[in-house]
Amino acid sequence: MSHTAHIRSHRKPRNRNASTIAMRAGVAGGVLSLAAAGASASANAAEPVTQTLELPTLTADLATQVAQSAEATQLAAANYQLQAERDAAAAHAAKQANADLAAAKKKAAEAKRKAEAARQAEAASRSTARTVLSAATSTASTSTATGSAAAIVAFIKAQIGDSYVMGGTGPNSWDCSGLVQAAFKQVGVSLPRVSQGQSTAGTQVSLSNLQPGDILYWGGAGSAYHVAVYVGDGMFVGAQNPSTGVVEKPLSYDPPSGAVRVL
Template identity: 70%
Template sequence: MSLTAHIPSHRKPRRSAPKSALRAGVAGGVLSTIAVAGAAGPAQAEPVTQTIEMPTLTSGLSTAVAASAEATQQVALDLETQAQEDAAATSAAKAATKAKAEAVRKAEAKAKAEAAAKAKAEAALRASRSEARTTLSTSSTSSTSGSTAVASYSSSATGSAASVVAFVQAQVGDAYVSGGTGPNSWDCSGLVQAAFRTVGVDLPRVSQAQSTAGTQVSLSNLQPGDILYWGGAGSAYHVGVYVGGGQFVGAQNPSTGVVLRPLSYDPPSGAVRVL
């Protein structure tokens, strides 16, 4: 056995063959590529003379954008128009409500005014009648044709005649209106006809016919409820009702209205008795 057999060797270990071959191949490939590139460099370069046109995309896009903008504008216009129509409708509704309220207010005011006027007229009429009755009662008491008051000579009438007398006396103070048949205005024949209608007697409407509607009686033999007439029988121009005590009630004329007067005030031409 050699004495140096156990002495370690100081030689570097050999590289493995595969790794060395790999490194040599890579280096060779790189150098070959450089060499080929250098050889083909400037001599093979040629200027590009062909222009490739890309398809135009902007025309269709512009049309779409324009259409979208137009649609947006139309929508905005439609919204604005709708808003204006809504505002106009709201304004019209408010105006209509206000007008209706004003009309109702005016109607109520008119109704109140008419009611007040009617009440005033009725109060004036009642006062007028009361005054007329007071005056007539006084005049009948002091009259030279008889000192019996209306209340006392009215009581002498009975039955239907008393009803006729009471009716005409109640109208004293009413207005005279040509063609009037009541209830608050009369002409002479309208008053007489209405008085007799209360007891179921239907007299003709005009004074000429009323002057021949019953039995002719003497003015010296009058009874309450007899019809007095002025003018000829059948051609009378005025009528009234005898109420007793030398008094009569008649719708005389527009200036006096319905009055109670003594026979001496305007002596009648004749009389007829219906009841």
């Protein structure tokens, strides 16, 4: 037999069954899968990731809510501004009130001071008048009416008790100037009808140098509002007012402003 003749081998043939082939295929497939996955991961790592967010759609209700919120904010701001203006106005009013109060107090104090000064001046004037009248009474107490003065005094004293009537000229009712005019008419002396004229009808005389028959007046010379006749002994007779009528009173009862001498 030839040395090249085929001799059957004594080695056992490999038993490559289906399970072994499948396992090897699986391993190979797994390696390929890992490789593919790695390649895919590398590719994905190289690309940037972009995320998209969806914004809510502005519906009609949402738009209304936004508008209402804006309106509420504006209203609140307006209220704050109005309150601030009110506070500022109140502060200004309070400041002005304090200033007005201070001015009123100052004015009241000034008025009080002036009133007190006037009161003191009036008191001093009355004191002077009393002194003058006291001196006049002392001097007149020794004087006696004579002649025409005596006739005037007698007539005017005879009217004591008559009533006072505005515009009255006798014979039983008189006003002050009507009585004085009638008294002087008894001796032929014509006097003006009213007090203002009678207060300048003669020569002005001092209240400390009075004589019976002198005309006394109250108010200013030429603007007197009342007249009477001095009758001596510090007394005068006149138609005073509706409640007293014609009366005789001391000079201190109602101190006159001045006197005139006609006779």
